Amino acid sequence: MFYGEYQHSMDAKGRVIVPSRFREELGVKFIMTKGLDNCLFAYSPGEWRNLEVKLKTLPLTSKDARVFVRFFFSGAAECELDKQGRILIPSNLREYAGLEKDLCVIGVSTRVEVWDKSKWEEYNSDENISPDIIAEKMKELGI
Secondary structure, eight states, X not given: OEEEEEEEEOOTTSEEEOOHHHHHHHOSEEEEEEXXXXXXXXXXXXXXXXXXXXXXXXXXXXXXXXXXXXXXXXTOEEEEOOTTSEEEOOHHHHHHHTOOSEEEEEEXXXXXXXXXXXXXXXXTSTTTOOHHHHHHHHHHTXX
């Protein structure tokens, strides 16, 4: 399980350190793809296979399903840790997520998310997410 928030800097070549806490579960090679909310999602090979199985069950006749599957798989790339625990984030994924120099790498249960630091801070602002709003949403979800 992935959890926690870590701040790292991306170098000029697009490399970033993967938090040591995440490396073992992600593995030496893992899948990174376009995520929702303009961040990147990273999955261990096992979790990626689980997700792939679920996505394969979506009906081909559903336009929304086709759009989502295309979005998710077309942006996918295999990332490999180097000896320093870094990965090279492909340029198309850096562009999609608007990644600059300062990043936040967060654990979200079954996946890791990579955010541009300023976008993560904006997403977490009281205007977007407040304890009261979260409490209301938890109640709606039965949590």
